[in-house]
Amino acid sequence: MENEELIAQVQTRFPEASIVLGNDFPEVSIDSKQLLPVLQTLKTEPSLAFNFLFCETCVDWKTHFTMVYHLESTTHRHNLVIKANLDRVQPEIETACHLYRAAELHEREIFDLFGIIFTNHPHLRRILLTDDWVGYPLRKDYDDPINMIKL
Amino acid sequence: MFEQVSANNNGELVINVGPQHPATHGVLHLLITLHGETVTKLEPNLGYIHRSIEKMCESLSYRQFIYTTSRMDYLSSHINNHACALGVEKAMQIEIPERAEYIRVLMSELTRLASHQLWWGAMAMDLGALSPFFYAFREREVINDIMEETCGARLTMNYFVPGGVMYDIHPNFVKRVKDFIVLFKSKIAEYDELVTGNVIFQNRMKNIGIISKEDAISYGCTGPTARGSGVSCDVRKNYPYSIYKNVQFDEVLEYGCDAFSRYQVRIKEMYQSVRIIEQLIDQIPEGEFQAKTKAVIKLPKGEFYTRVETARGELGVYIVSEGGTTPYRIKFRSPGFSNLSALEHMVKGHKIGDLVAIMGVLDLVIPDIDR
Numbered sequence: 001m002e003n004e005e006l007i008a009q010v011q012t013r014f015p016e017a018s019i020v021l022g023n024d025f026p027e028v029s030i031d032s033k034q035l036l037p038v039l040q041t042l043k044t045e046p047s048l049a050f051n052f053l054f055c056e057t058c059v060d061w062k063t064h065f066t067m068v069y070h071l072e073s074t075t076h077r078h079n080l081v082i083k084a085n086l087d088r089v090q091p092e093i094e095t096a097c098h099l100y101r102a103a104e105l106h107e108r109e110i111f112d113l114f115g116i117i118f119t120n121h122p123h124l125r126r127i128l129l130t131d132d133w134v135g136y137p138l139r140k141d142y143d144d145p146i147n148m149i150k151l
Numbered sequence: 152m153f154e155q156v157s158a159n160n161n162g163e164l165v166i167n168v169g170p171q172h173p174a175t176h177g178v179l180h181l182l183i184t185l186h187g188e189t190v191t192k193l194e195p196n197l198g199y200i201h202r203s204i205e206k207m208c209e210s211l212s213y214r215q216f217i218y219t220t221s222r223m224d225y226l227s228s229h230i231n232n233h234a235c236a237l238g239v240e241k242a243m244q245i246e247i248p249e250r251a252e253y254i255r256v257l258m259s260e261l262t263r264l265a266s267h268q269l270w271w272g273a274m275a276m277d278l279g280a281l282s283p284f285f286y287a288f289r290e291r292e293v294i295n296d297i298m299e300e301t302c303g304a305r306l307t308m309n310y311f312v313p314g315g316v317m318y319d320i321h322p323n324f325v326k327r328v329k330d331f332i333v334l335f336k337s338k339i340a341e342y343d344e345l346v347t348g349n350v351i352f353q354n355r356m357k358n359i360g361i362i363s364k365e366d367a368i369s370y371g372c373t374g375p376t377a378r379g380s381g382v383s384c385d386v387r388k389n390y391p392y393s394i395y396k397n398v399q400f401d402e403v404l405e406y407g408c409d410a411f412s413r414y415q416v417r418i419k420e421m422y423q424s425v426r427i428i429e430q431l432i433d434q435i436p437e438g439e440f441q442a443k444t445k446a447v448i449k450l451p452k453g454e455f456y457t458r459v460e461t462a463r464g465e466l467g468v469y470i471v472s473e474g475g476t477t478p479y480r481i482k483f484r485s486p487g488f489s490n491l492s493a494l495e496h497m498v499k500g501h502k503i504g505d506l507v508a509i510m511g512v513l514d515l516v517i518p519d520i521d522r
Contacts, residue, residue: 006436023242024456029343055484057466065482067502070456070467075380077389102371105492115207128198128521137206138480 006078009047012040021056025070025079032067032084042071042080043099049073050080053100056107057112065091065116086116095121113138117150159184163191166456174277174507188502192218193495203520208481211241213313213448216478216506220468221307223485224519226266227461229258230276232311234468237392239313239459242450248439251315253393257328257431258298260424264335265294266462267417267424274414274511275346278297278355283346290338293331297324312447314440328432332425339421347418356411360497360509368494371489374464375420376513379413381406386460400427410512417514449476463514465489487519 007019007026017038019066034044042050055070069082086093095118097101107118108127118124127131135142139150162397164185170178178199184192204223208216217235233255240247242495272287295305300321302310310317346352359431362372367380385402403419405412450472458467464486471480479491490513497513498506 011181027454029339051365052371054371054373054465054489056471057469057482059471059480068469070469074384091176099498100371101366101369102489102492105488106371109488113203128201130198134203 003078006080007122010042010080013041018108020021022081025081027081027083029083031087032086032093033145034101035067035082035084035096038071038082039096039099042082043136046070047076049075052077053096053102053106056096056110058110058138060114062088062140064088065114067093067110067116069096091115092117092119094119095124097121112136115139152407154363162186168506174272174510175517176515179515179517183503185503188504189500190377190498190501190503193498193506195491195494197521200518203434204522205481205483208478209339210477212476213450213478216242216481217312218307218309218341221309221482222518222522224461224463224466224487225264225306226302226516226518227463228308229255229262229310230459230461231466232309233259233393234459235458235459235467236311237459238455238468238470239450240450241457241468242369242453242455243313243315243444245442245444247315247442250438251440251442253431254316254320254395254469255311255436256393256395256398256439257428258301258316259309260427261294261297261328262308263299263462264421264424264428265291267421268294270417270462270514271342271346274514275352276455277511278352278438280346280352281330283342286338286341286345290312290331290335293327293334297327297331300324300327302484312441315446317441319440325432325435328428332428339425340415342418347414353411355508356409356414356506356512357407358409360410360512362411362493362497366496367408367493370463370493372493373486373489374460374462375403375413375416376464376490376493378403379410380408384465386458386465390458392457392459394431398427398430399433408507413512438519447476449474449480458484461486463516464490464517483518483522485522487510487515487517491515491520515517 003026020027050071050073052072052074054072055066059066061149065086067084071080110116111124112126112128166183168173168181170180180196182194187411201346204219213227217232219233220235268287268291272284299305301324302308362380364380367382369379374382381404388402403416405416451476455470458465469482470478472478497509
């Protein structure tokens with residue numbers, strides 16, 4: 001499906017979402033509470049069939065976090081980006097790992113480096129850093145006077 | 152600390168494989184729960200070589216950050232560099248000279264060959280056959296020498312820069328690559344003779360590590376791991392970059408879904424890489440090898456996602472730019488990380504000896520997973 005057609009179809013399904021055509025993919029901004037129903041529809045609807053979560057990450061904007069989900073359909077070969085803003089004080093979002101198994105490790109990594117809480121995740125704990133690590137390194141306000149080299 | 156061996160209440164044994172274990176090819180640590188000899192649970196414990204490359208990149212310029220990616224998947228360093236260079240070029244809308252495109256694709260395919268050769272040798276070694284390792288390194292050495300002559304390095308190449316390649320190819324490059332292709336074509340039959348057709352090898356590889364097409368997609372597998380289950384996911388075909396759309400080659404798909412299928416995909420990919428190199432080696436156009444770029448690169452505000460096909464699968468580079476000289480955030484979607492997440496699914500219910508075979512064919516590069 002072409003991008004314009006895809007945007008129109010996604011827009012009719014989710015009227016509250018705001019959709020822009022980014023540099024590479026159409027970007028859909030949704031409310032973080034709507035994540036699971038949106039992903040469920042995108043995955044199961046045959047004309048959309050987004051069955052492949054190829055990238056999941058987070059961006060710290062200092063005032064809030066943005067969760068970014070890159071989706072692809074292996075049948076139709078179209079891509080979509082889902083974005084959801086999270087509160088900085090208590091960042092919490094539903095896990096996507098029951099829909100996409102790939103999310104399980106990605107979400108553990110995001111929890112490890114950003115401190116985002118994924119509710120209903122089967123075993124949310126640190127993955128790359130040691131269990132007793134203090135702080136979340138990829139946050140912009142993280143500071144480590146010993147190990148960080150400032151250029 | 153992890154106990155070396157501990158027993159749980161169900162009569163199961165929990166043992167550690169790694170972080171120092173020859174079969175994990177690096178510092179990967181797996182916690183395995185065994186019932187008798189059967190694996191019932193597998194849990195990867197990562198981070199032994201985590202350098203936080205993504206955080207480092209936030210303080211490096213768009214020329215510098217490319218070099219950190221050679222240290223991620225060190226076996227496909229050219230291809231990693233390619234992904235980053237493409238991302239910067241796309242954002243800056245730099246047209247790169249055709250000669251540079253040809254050199255890039257040739258280098259990428261040589262890297263893919265070298266990477267698959269190392270995988271083939273190391274995998275056979277994991278299964279107890281030591282000779283293939285030396286056979287593979289015999290040919291890989293020739294590629295490394297070609298690389299050394301042009302790039303000055305044998306492992307972390309750092310040869311691709313935004314706008315083209317760092318310097319022109321060595322005058323001997325074309326001749327030596329041609330010689331290598333002739334040599335390699337006579338030797339690759341040996342690979343099949345030694346390992347592929349071997350009955351002991353086939354018995355160990357067939358019907359283990361089964362992952363269905365749906366599961367492979369759901370786990371985010373890419374590269375030969377997914378193509379062994381019939382998932383068409385070759386970025387060079389589906390989202391052609393550089394000059395791949397002008398090159399004739401086939402996407403290798405196997406439908407066996409087991410470890411042997413994934414093995415066959417990699418072997419057949421070597422033939423395809425040779426095919427690409429043969430088409431391009433005589434066609435390298437004359438001209439510039441690097442486009443003129445500004446000394447200080449500033450990316451426009453926005454988000455840029457680039458993907459390329461490395462030897463292990465799809466590498467994605469997600470750049471978030473605020474308009475400055477350094478990226479605001481960079482995420483590397485590494486193929487190994489997602490492929491590893493499918494390991495438990497593949498291994499469950501198999502014997503511990505099969506774990507080594509399944510892992511060997513997954514071709515994990517740990518710095519790529521830990522970043």
